[in-house]
């Protein structure tokens with residue numbers, strides 16, 4: 001890939017770093033550590049497509065912990081402040097706490113620590129919450145789409161019982177993760193009835209719950225606009241039972257709109273990726289398990305970082321390549337979404353890193 005040299009715009013937040021074509025700084029890196037997952041969520045990895053014959057990445061093509069850490073450190077040198085480990089399901093990658101320890105050791109150019117977090121389906125937290133915490137993980141997001149066992153089993157595609165995810169969340173709380181965030185994808189006809197029970201549970205359990213609009217990521221989930229429950233509808237449903245008031249964003253670029261319970265019992269977030277796109281504030285890059293750098297969740301092509309690493313690139317060359325990719329970035333897919341864009345051949349979310 002030939003990379004044109006483009007002068008860097010001043011990043012909009014004024015802190016050191018690099019900006020893209022629209023001045024959006026590079027602040028977050030999501031690192032997918034595997035394309036494998038033990039769940040088959042209907043909206044992400046439907047079982048009828050990703051069955052036992054599906055060819056996941058062979059081990060040799062997956063970045064090693066050393067390669068991931070070296071790449072992450074290059075991103076941090078360029079201004080990244082937050083690293084999120086994801087997948088696939090990150091907890092199915094062997095020895096993940098070792099990677100957490102390596103990433104937790106990365107320092108920013110000013111000597112500060114990096115905000116290191118992880119997104120999981122929670123199924124293995126009873127075993128791994130302690131080792132992850134001991135390795136230096138401080139924040140955790142768990143995906144959970146319903147408290148209703150029947151609804152949850154149908155959505156995760158493998159009949160996984162909700163009680164085991166709840167037990168995983170309890171395990172994480174026991175070892176000191178607080179507050180835990182929980183993400184719930186809302187899909188029409190699947191789990192709208194779970195919106196209010198989830199909000200009540202999260203409020204009582206001291207959990208920050210975020211509702212996510214069902215997105216047209218990848219090209220296998222048969223996404224239709226009609227299946228999206230828009231943020232306004234989620235809010236109205238909640239407000240009718242549990243009155244809410246708007247809360248200020250924590251920082252510019254925060255993806256979730258924040259709302260507080262009027263009775264003072266905590267907050268919820270709504271990620272309106274479809275009805276209220278936030279491309280203008282998007283500061284995220286993604287590194288897939290096979291070492292591709294993507295500058296948009298809806299991308300169909302990425303830059304081959306693994307090739308550079310394995311050809312013996314120096315740290316300077318690695319940083320220069322990443323900076324060149326970011327500086328020419330013009331992605332704003334969600335703002336440009338139309339009926340037709342749903343048919344584009346995009347990389348699957350589990351492959352790119354959700």
Ligand code: SAM
Nearest residue numbers: 043044087088089119120121143183214215354
């Ligand atoms: N396995 C981990 C987990 O379950 O959190 C990490 C990867 S998963 C792809 C990351 C997040 O993406 C999950 O919260 C999942 O619900 C969400 N997700 C997957 N497909 C989605 C879609 N079509 N629309 C909205 N969110 C989606």
